[in-house]
Amino acid sequence: MSQAVSTYEGWYVYHDFRKIDWNKWKSINPSEREQMIQELLETIQKWSSVENNRKGSFGQYAILGHKADLLFVHLRPTIDELNEVKLQFDKLDFADVTSTPYSFTSVVELSSYTIPPGTDPFSDPAFRERLEPILPKTQYVCFYPMNKRRLGDDNWYMLSVEERRKMMKSHGMIGRSYAGRVRQIITGAIGFDDWEWGVSLFSDDPLTFKKLVTEMRFDEVSARFGEFGPFYVGCRLTSDGLTSLLSDNIK
Numbered sequence: 001m002s003q004a005v006s007t008y009e010g011w012y013v014y015h016d017f018r019k020i021d022w023n024k025w026k027s028i029n030p031s032e033r034e035q036m037i038q039e040l041l042e043t044i045q046k047w048s049s050v051e052n053n054r055k056g057s058f059g060q061y062a063i064l065g066h067k068a069d070l071l072f073v074h075l076r077p078t079i080d081e082l083n084e085v086k087l088q089f090d091k092l093d094f095a096d097v098t099s100t101p102y103s104f105t106s107v108v109e110l111s112s113y114t115i116p117p118g119t120d121p122f123s124d125p126a127f128r129e130r131l132e133p134i135l136p137k138t139q140y141v142c143f144y145p146m147n148k149r150r151l152g153d154d155n156w157y158m159l160s161v162e163e164r165r166k167m168m169k170s171h172g173m174i175g176r177s178y179a180g181r182v183r184q185i186i187t188g189a190i191g192f193d194d195w196e197w198g199v200s201l202f203s204d205d206p207l208t209f210k211k212l213v214t215e216m217r218f219d220e221v222s223a224r225f226g227e228f229g230p231f232y233v234g235c236r237l238t239s240d241g242l243t244s245l246l247s248d249n250i251k
């Protein structure tokens with residue numbers, strides 16, 4: 001048996017994708033819709049306030065394409081709190097005009113591949129901040145789930161820790177060459193969801209997602225072992241942006 005990697009976990013994460021039933025929404029009279037938006041915004045305000053005292057983080061995005069319209073991302077210290085925010089949304093009147101085409105439950109994860117043996121990663125304050133990250137306030141987000149392949153000679157889980165470390169070092173070097181242009185939050189989902197990791201990328205230039213993901217495709221760890229689920233890309237929404245998205249005349 002090859003040696004399992006040791007990992008460090010931080011906040012739990014819930015990616016909640018929502019699709020809006022526009023016909024249903026437009027059939028509701030304007031004053032009722034206004035009330036539903038207000039109730040939604042009050043709840044969002046509550047969710048956002050967790051960032052003030054670092055009790056979690058929250059982000060909302062408009063998603064392109066047919067797969068979803070909205071994405072709410074919640075980070076919290078416990079999975080119980082994630083369950084609570086899920087129920088808070090589901091009990092809103094606005095929830096009745098939405099469905100959940102996709103969701104992803106995971107936990108922020110850092111692995112030990114690049115940590116020199118014998119060192120305590122927690123001696124670096126940035127390490128804890130990476131485990132409990134405030135979502136970057138960039139204009140664009142990209143999310144996809146992924147696995148590491150377990151097929152014949154391409155079985156990640158049968159490689160020695162040294163082989164895996166070597167590949168992760170190369171992966172990290174590619175990632176670091178994008179410093180300042182894109183930020184990644186890698187979340188582990190083994191035992192929680194249908195894929196092994198969630199990849200959340202943040203940038204002010206959507207093309208950077210394409211460039212980075214393409215470059216990584218040619219790197220051994222992704223080329224041989226990466227298996228990918230559906231990709232979602234979206235734009236960050238302010239409360240005004242969300243109100244506008246739900247209004248008859250989008251600004």
Ligand code: VOV
Nearest residue numbers: 110111113114168172175176184186197199213216217222
């Ligand atoms: C944006 C840049 C970027 C940077 C700097 C970066 C760096 C690093 C480092 C240093 C490490 C290892 C230590 C740790 O921190 O865990 C990782 C770890 C990981 N990564 Fe990464 N990654 C990036 C970006 C980045 C992307 C774009 C992807 C998707 C891959 C692709 O082909 O689409 C990804 C995946 C992962 C995964 C699934 C893991 C966990 C693997 C495991 O087996 O445990 N990652 N990653």
